[in-house]
């Protein structure tokens with residue numbers, strides 16, 4: 517089996533080691549980019565703090581690795597409250613959520629990642645918790661079972677999701693604020709790379725940092741992961757100095773091209789062009805052809821290929837954008853379709 521080392525860079529979360537020695541923005545100033553969103557959240561958190569109230573429930577949506585969890589942690593710090601972090605699929609039974617809700621102190625933030633993957637029964641408990649700060653618990657069993665309505669502390673729910681379309685309407689309507697995180701531009705990613713490089717004691721020029729930024733698919737997590745690998749190269753071969761030549765070498769080693777496309781992206785395009793003449797092809801077929809799971813293709817690879825104008829969604833599946841097809845045919849099949 518061919519090894520694909522860049523998979524770690526694109527799809528994985530931070531490892532525990534990375535998290536332990538990682539720069540993490542602690543306030544809105546250290547959180548770079550997302551200027552509009554930051555401005556709004558800074559006002560909302562400040563106002564809630566002045567009123568000594570819990571912040572309105574907030575739904576954050578956007579692709580993985582753009583900084584949703586980080587933003588919630590910053591908001592908790594600014595408001596000087598605790599934050600509990602859990603994820604939707606982790607809460608299997610209603611009791612799990614009730615236990616977490618009843619442990620919250622006034623104005624605390626409950627952060628639920630992947631909130632679209634919460635079981636329906638658990639989600640229903642959340643409705644009255646969000647609206648009235650009360651939960652219903654069943655005590656006892658069988659005929660003697662009773663439902664008790666317990667109060668909980670006023671809290672703020674911060675829900676994060678990569679798929680806003682799959683959140684049920686009743687849940688979505690209970691969020692006072694809904695905000696979207698956008699992909700970062702090259703300059704913002706350059707600054708994030710420079711910020712992390714300072715923390716990691718790597719010497720890197722703004723040009724080299726921007727080169728990393730331009731290959732990072734608009735995503736801070738990927739920019740930081742590439743920087744870590746660049747740091748390894750710099751440490752071993754170049755006195756901890758990451759110049760442009762070294763960054764180019766590291767990117768090549770990781771299988772990332774100048775547009776930020778990885779081997780998996782190339783495999784997707786290659787299969788679509790050579791086996792399906794550009795499509796349309798179903799998502800499942802694409803996933804099985806490249807050996808990735810459907811969700812990863814849909815959430816990680818596909819949005820980027822769409823942003824780059826390579827593929828488009830149609831009612832019958834995904835297809836190569838017409839404008840790119842001649843170029844890709846030439847590349848993969850050596851065919852000159854203009855003839």
Ligand SMILES: Nc1ncnc2c1ncn2[C@@H]1O[C@H](COP(=O)(O)OP(=O)(O)OP(=O)(O)O)[C@@H](O)[C@H]1O
Pocket residue numbers: 529530538539540541546547548549550579580581582583584585586587629678708736737740
């Ligand atoms: N605006 C930013 N400035 C600096 N660093 C950032 C910024 N946004 C994210 N990061 C860094 O990028 C990494 C990923 O961020 P985070 O875990 O918050 O993303 P996420 O949106 O919660 O991802 P997921 O959807 O996978 O949970 C973290 O290491 C974080 O410190």
Ligand SMILES: [Mg+2]
Pocket residue numbers: 584585586629676
């Ligand atoms: Mg997260």
